[in-house]
Amino acid sequence: MTEKTNKHYPLTEEERVFFDDNGYLILKGVLPDDVVTLALEKVDDLWRKHKQKEPESQSIHLFDFVEEEDFFLNLLDWDKTITKVVNLLSSNIFLFHSHLDVNLPGEQPLPIEKLEWHRDSDIIEMDLNVLKTHMFSVKVSYWLSDVSKPNRGNLLIIPGSHKMERSSLSKADFEKAVPMLVAPGDAVFFDRRVWHARSPNISSVTRKALFYGYSFRWLASRDIFRRHKKTDNPVWNQLLGCYEDPRSRYKPNLKDLPMGIWDVDR
Structure with a gap:
C-alpha cells in the first residue's frame, strides 16, 4: 500500500x-488507486458481514467503523487532508464521529425537497438557544466508488447554507443544491452547519464512502470508541481520544498536541 508521506499539505x-x-x-x-482498492476490500468485507445478519438490507450506515479494521486508522491522519482539517479547526481536535456508507443501486427517485436534509450536530444551536454559532466540526468524506455523475447517491450540498440562521429550508434553497461529482480517491470536506442530504442511487453503481468527523477535544464524542489502548502513533492517540489527563483537553501542552506544528494560524 502507498504509505503516507511526511509532507504537509x-x-x-x-x-x-x-x-x-x-x-x-x-x-x-x-x-492513490492502491489505497482505494484496499479500502474497497475492507468495506466489502464489512458489507458481507452485514448481509449475513440482514440478508434483505440494501444499505449500511455503520457508525464508529474505524474500530472495525486497523486499515481505517491510516486515513485518520492522511497526509493530504489532515493538515487542512487542523487549519480549519485547530490542533486540539479528535475524531468525534465516523461512518461507513454502502448504498446499493436501484433506489426510487424522490423530489429534492423530500430528501433527508439536515445539518450535523444541530443540537448545538438548539441547546445554546441561538440562531447561528461556530462550525465546531468538519467532516472529510473519502469516495471509493464513481459518483462523478448525478443520481448515484451523491452528497448534495446547498452552498453557503452554513451562514444561514437556524430555520427550515425553502423551495429557493433546494434549487441551489449542488451534487458532489467525485471519482474514487477524491475527498469532500464540509462544515457541519451546511445543509446536506444524499441523493437517491438510481444508477447501476453501488455507492461506497467513508466519513471521518473531526471536532474539538473538549466536546463529547458521538461514537462509542471501544479502542482506548494507546498505539505507537502519537497523532492516532490524540485523534482516538487516548489521554492520560482529561484536563489536557481544555488546557493542552505541546506533548498533548503532536499536530500543533501544522496549526499555522495560531
Missing part, C-alpha cells in the same frame, strides 16, 4: 476562501 488561501464562502471543498485524487 496546508490549506491554500484559495481553498480557505472557497470553503468559507461555500461550506465545502472538493479535493481530487487524495487517495
Whole structure:
C-alpha cells in the first residue's frame, strides 16, 4: 500500500476562501488507486458481514467503523487532508464521529425537497438557544466508488447554507443544491452547519464512502470508541481520544498536541 508521506499539505488561501464562502471543498485524487482498492476490500468485507445478519438490507450506515479494521486508522491522519482539517479547526481536535456508507443501486427517485436534509450536530444551536454559532466540526468524506455523475447517491450540498440562521429550508434553497461529482480517491470536506442530504442511487453503481468527523477535544464524542489502548502513533492517540489527563483537553501542552506544528494560524 502507498504509505503516507511526511509532507504537509496546508490549506491554500484559495481553498480557505472557497470553503468559507461555500461550506465545502472538493479535493481530487487524495487517495492513490492502491489505497482505494484496499479500502474497497475492507468495506466489502464489512458489507458481507452485514448481509449475513440482514440478508434483505440494501444499505449500511455503520457508525464508529474505524474500530472495525486497523486499515481505517491510516486515513485518520492522511497526509493530504489532515493538515487542512487542523487549519480549519485547530490542533486540539479528535475524531468525534465516523461512518461507513454502502448504498446499493436501484433506489426510487424522490423530489429534492423530500430528501433527508439536515445539518450535523444541530443540537448545538438548539441547546445554546441561538440562531447561528461556530462550525465546531468538519467532516472529510473519502469516495471509493464513481459518483462523478448525478443520481448515484451523491452528497448534495446547498452552498453557503452554513451562514444561514437556524430555520427550515425553502423551495429557493433546494434549487441551489449542488451534487458532489467525485471519482474514487477524491475527498469532500464540509462544515457541519451546511445543509446536506444524499441523493437517491438510481444508477447501476453501488455507492461506497467513508466519513471521518473531526471536532474539538473538549466536546463529547458521538461514537462509542471501544479502542482506548494507546498505539505507537502519537497523532492516532490524540485523534482516538487516548489521554492520560482529561484536563489536557481544555488546557493542552505541546506533548498533548503532536499536530500543533501544522496549526499555522495560531
